[in-house]
Amino acid sequence: MAQDAVKKTGKRTQAVSAKKQAILAAALTTFSQYGIHGTRLEQVAELAGVSKTNLLYYYPSKDALYVAVMRNILDIWLAPLRAFREDFTPLVAIREYIRLKLEVSRDYPEASRLFCLEMLQGAPLLMAELTGDLKGLVAEKSAIIEGWVEAGKLAVVDPHHLIFMIWAATQHYADFATQVEAVTGKTLQDEAFFQQTVDNVQRMIIEGIRVR
Template identity: 55%
Template sequence: MTKTLTRIQQRNRSAILDAGLEVFSQYGFRGSTLDQIAEAAGLSKPNLLYYFPSKEAVHTALLERLLENWLAPLQALDPTGDPIQEILGYAQRKLALSRDYPRESRLFANEILQGAPRIHNILRGDLKTMVDDKAAIISGWAEEGQIADIDPHHLIFSIWAFTQHYADFDVQVRAVLGDKPPYDGAAVFLETLYEKLLTP
């Protein structure tokens, strides 16, 4: 039975997770410490340990929450919708995630670069199952001639690469673009690119 947290406990737990997100996304898992997280959360280290027994526990809680949000845009791909519009919609939802949750994107990227030790089972399990299911839908659209004949897995990979780049390499993108807002231009570019790519 899960113990119900008081309002103060909920607030402290939320502060720890937000601080952990900030610290991990900046320094990576290995470069981060519980002391840094506690300081960023405005709590003592013993107080932090009351809620999470280790740095790994904070990191795992963040990744589990992140993966729910990360999978939602792909889950929303509707097999009964217009194929090109469904794929364009997926790309735009992923771009919006990068715009609105850049720290989460960098946290995920850091975990992957380290070999995904804390989420490897999820990647091979829930993530793979969902991607395979949606890839089958995309393949069906291609077989019916509704979209161009394209490898569905690599199409999904390309959407991940194009959209998450703007969060993971934000400093580089803004250095090159200067005062231009990156996400406005990215949205137009992605729509043009994928519409041309997918049209039979």
């Protein structure tokens, strides 16, 4: 009997997790299309295949749902920076960071665009996360870059501006995907174009910070 109860609890937990993930995925799609103000919870519930009442059981308001989506995005967005490690040589670490950031742009374009939209609006619902986890992580990785510069392993460059440049160069391919496709006729889903993008962005940034 105890084992049956455990199995039932496990299945219920899995079902709840699946339902919450479906809601978050639907919310990401609608928020990235219409923004927080243009999105209705009924739209999200319909896309997720749940009732509005059920949605509100897990996320009691549109703001709460939006913040949950944005926190998920921040986790995805920061994963490449968390992987940035001092035990790699500087150029290898930065080259790998660029590749991982472009993979995020390729694999999570909706997330990147919604994050961009939130930044353009002044991040009213995400400022605590930006000034907390994001700021702390950037400070930690900036210290690594600064150490490389001081050791003569990188050209003299301000760590923050290097990170900002990588963000701008890599996220462009998600945030302005329509423009990229209009100009080139290709997207990052095209394997050859993705690799060409990685090679070119790496080369331009790496050559700017290589010790002469």
